Amino acid sequence: MRKALLLFVLVASCPILLLAQYHLSIHVADEMNRQVAGATASVAGTLATGQTNRSGNIRFRNVEEGRRLIRVSFLGYKPIERTVTVTGEEQLNFILEPQEFLADEVIVNATRANANSATSYKNLTKEDLAKNNLGQDLPFLLDQTPGVVSYSDAGAGVGYTGLRIRGSDPTRINVTLNGIPYNDSESMGSFFVNLPDFASSVDNIQIQRGVGTSTNGAGAFGASINIQTNTRMDTAYAELDNTYGSFNTWKNTVRIGTGLINDRFTFDGRLSRIQSDGFIDRGSSDLKSFFLSGAWYGKNSLLRANVFSGKERTYQAWNGVPEEKLFGTAEDLEDYIAANGLEGRDAVNIRDADPRRYNSFLYENQHDNYQQDHYQLLYSNNLMPNLVVNGALHYTRGRGYYEEYRPNASYTDYDLEPVLVNGESISRTDLVRQRWLSNHFYGLTYSIDYNASDRLNLTLGGAYNEYKGDHFGDIIWSRNPLFTEREDYDFNADGSFHTNHRYYFNDAHKTDFNVFGKGEYKIANAVFFADLQYRRVTYSFLGYDRNLNNIQQSTEMNFFNPKFGVSYQFANNSNAYVSYAIGNKEPVRDDFENSTPDSRPKAERMQNIELGYRLAQREFNAGINAYAMIYEDQLILTGQINDVGAQTRLNVPDSYRIGIEADVKWQPARQFSWALTGALSRNRIKDFYEYINIYDENWDVSDQQVSQFSNTHIALSPSFVGSSEIAYRPLAKAEIALISKYVSRQYLDNTSNVDRSLDAFFVNNLRLSYNLAFRGVKNLGISLLVNNLFNEKYESNGYTYSSIFQGDPTVYASNFYFPQAGTNFLLGLNVKF
Incomplete structure (x- = not known):
């Protein structure tokens, strides 16, 4: 921890090393x-911006x-480049x-932060x-x-x-x-596996940390990721990207x-x-x-108009590796084998597998299959020199299933009665099931940006979206018959049955309406802003009613999310800011x-305070910010x-995250x-009660043991996260x-128990690249990425139960970990015409 603190101090103190020489x-x-x-x-060629x-x-x-090449640009005007000689x-x-045309950037402008915004953010370009x-x-x-902190099931x-x-x-x-x-x-999750290689169609990304500015969709309680896809290219192009790497990737x-x-x-x-075959056994992806x-x-x-689609087929690796296999x-x-009743192939598998690559699944078709199609129609109009109107219609179609083998499954878990076979009552069977999701998501978004004067900017925006999802499950194979009297099975040579029994079905309908208004007002070098959002x-x-009947139910939630702040521009191309925001988020x-x-x-409800300083100079580009995220009724597993x-x-009544970040x-x-980059934080729950199941001799829950903890760590919230990229161009x-x-x-849970935690890790990657151009080819680039250069053995994700x-x-405590790959490589060839 002392090393982490020292590294953070060095990062945060870098800006004071700057000594000015010339002024432009x-x-x-x-x-x-x-x-x-x-x-x-x-x-150009420096960090000054x-x-x-x-x-x-x-x-x-x-x-x-x-x-020196100087670049100047502003939305609605032609960009200028001018070479000057600085003496x-x-x-x-x-x-x-x-500008003779409207730039694509206006599409996302309403939900983006700018250089004077009183919030913490990071911009990434397509380069x-x-x-x-x-x-x-x-x-x-x-x-x-x-x-x-990123993580991967397949490693x-x-x-x-x-x-x-x-x-x-x-x-x-x-x-x-x-x-x-x-x-x-x-x-509320975002499954990027459904958008493979989406980064190849992205022009830029903005990551806002904390509540951020008002946006559309789920409440931002940790951050928001605002992605803009491809923008206007004036010249024709063709590009080929090919990569080969470890694990047959x-x-x-x-x-x-x-x-x-x-x-x-x-x-x-x-x-x-x-x-890819994946690092984890059978952790393949197509x-x-x-x-x-x-x-x-x-x-x-x-x-x-944008139309894009992703189709994934991944072998399941979401169980992780038990602690007894990885470290025991x-x-x-x-x-562990005895306690979990592992026999036959399962016992051989866990004994013989590489501890860091073990996968408990052996069934051939233990796959997740899903396809997601997106349709977007985006429109912008610069009605007047100081007024831009944006609107978008969208529709997303998703459908797919995951298939899994369930040994010794209980009939009652599938709402089935025990069956009689040759006079014997059978209440359990091996089976294969598919769990399906078929959904539709559609709606509209809009924004109106009005620059009332050089002092006042106003934005009105919002969205209305609807979601319809069907959830259903089918038993497609069974070792034993599912019903005592039924003759429409397909029999297999081994006496098992091909079935098509739907054991559950439920649908869901969700609407999400929000409207927000933002305003910026400039007084001298200060910019004051207010951002008010209503979401329904x-x-x-x-779900279950009070009598434990499983029936269709509905609920309505209304949220008001205000945000206020001020930023101040200094003469040395730096600014300071402070903001206060409230965010609300519905349960899942x-x-x-x-x-x-x-x-x-x-x-859940959160109050977010951000205080920061940004500096842009020729040699240094720095951002330092402190934050407090104070939760009321944060939802956690107990x-x-x-x-x-x-x-x-x-809900836990009081919890918080406070920290300081540097970029x-x-x-x-x-x-x-x-x-x-460095992020030093304290993440705590003031009072936490852990409930542990007590099992009797029949392996039924007879009671629960309750333990109280005070000022305990929030699960999977590291106290320090740091990164470094040293680049040299010979x-x-x-x-x-x-x-x-x-x-x-x-920590894997909220008890601050070191025995239920992921060890700290330090991982280094090496990237080599070389680009050249010749007649007929704009770029021929070769890249080599060596991940985990020093073969660090680490786990970046896991879970536990007691x-x-x-x-x-x-x-x-049963701890499960997701080991990440040792030293591996990716070799890429890029050709642009």
Whole structure:
């Protein structure tokens, strides 16, 4: 912990090392000689970038002597590039001309933070993503941003992956695609496996930490990820991306674009395939996707249609590896085998498997199969020079299932009566089931951006979305008959049965309406903002009433989410900000379905305070912020059994996260750069009660043991997360980068018990790249990514549960881990025409 603290102090203190040498002052105005506030200016080849103040001015310090390329841009105007010779202090004037077309950036502007916003955020360009985009899923491409911990079920970043930001899981991270919600409406999670290679069609991403600005969809309790897909390309192109790597990993991507046709139309397309055997045994992935986009550009309007789809088939690896197999002795493993009744192939499998690659599933078709199709129609119109109207219609169709083998399953678990076979009553059977999800998600989003003056900006936005989902399960094979009297089975040679019995069906309907208003008002160098959002959610679901009857029910929730803040621009191209926000979030599907109106959890509520400082100079680009996230009624697992007999999440009255984050990049020379992030935090639940099942001699729950904990760690919330990327360019077209990640201890539950935790880990990756161009080829690039360079043995995710057996007071904790791959590589070839 001392090392982590020292590293964080070094990261946070980097900005004070900066010593100015030369000054470069820039003034930006339009053709009418009106000052342009908020224009972005940058010095190419350096980290110096920022926005003009209310007077249209910006000043860069420490600009080296010599020829420098200056870029200036502002939404609605043509960007300008000008090469100047710096010999000392310089004063430059830029005159912006109106843009002949509407830029795609207006589509996401309403839900984005800008350089003067009083919130913590990180922007990533398509160039940033492309450096590491060799087949791993999107969470791994975001791993070097502040406070992020990524993980993979199959261990190599392909297939089922996820990320946590500030310790918040995916159900608390809002994700939008072009301003359209992506989170699953019921579980609130974001499953990037359903969008394989989506990063190849992304133009830019903004990650806002904390509540952030108002957005559409699920409440942002840890962060929001705002993704914008491809934007206008004026010249035709074709691009091939091919990757081969460890664990027989393949990625093949084809991208094409027409460029601008008749000054009005563009068409872009992508076709991708990713396959991998996975690091974990049988943890294979077969992923396919496409992306199509067509746009029409008018003088003051833009119409874009996007159609994209992903299809995944992954072998299940979501059980993890038991602690007895991963870290235990041979005796511990035999005890585990006996306690869990493992026999035959299952016992041989767990004894013989590599401990770090063990997968408990052996059934050939233990796969997850799902396809998701997205349709988006985006429209923007610059009705007046200071007024832009945006609207979008969207529809998402999802359908698929996962298939699994269930040994010795109880008939009663499937609402079946025991059967008589040759006069013998049979109440258990081996079976294969498929659990299906078929859903529709559609709606509209809109925003109106009005620049009332150089001091006042106003935004009105919102969305209305509906979700309809069918959940159903089928038994497709059984060792024994499912009914005493039935003759429509298909018999197998071994006497088993092919069946088509639907053992459950329920549907759900959810609506999500929100409207928000934002305003920014500038006084001198200060910008004050207010952001008010109202959100109304209705949900119809199959759940239990007070008499424990399973019937269709409905609920309605209304939320008010206000946000206020101020930022101040200093003369040295830096700013400071402070903000206060309130966020609310509804429970997830399981919380509703496995409770009654008497035990149903309440919505979560959070107060978020952000205080930060940003600095952009030629050699340094730094952001430092402190935050407090104070929860009321946060939902967590306690183990307590409710009135339905289920262990669902329960509200805890008081919990919090407080911390400090730093995001720094140093570039003392064009050939060398060093990017550092650090996130130091304290994540606590003030009072936590753990409930542990006590089993009797018949293995039924006879009672629960209750233990109280005070000021205990929030599960899977590390106290420190840090990253580093040291990049060196020995040649103009070659780069060597050492990428490092440190994550401190993570507790698997909320008891702060070290015996139920993930050890801290420090992982290093090496990236090599070389690019060249020749006649007929715009770029021929070769990339090599060596992951886990020093073969660190680590686990980035896991889970636990505890039990007490037959009067023995000993608490047995069952810990399961998801080991990540050792040293492995991805070799990529990129060709652009």
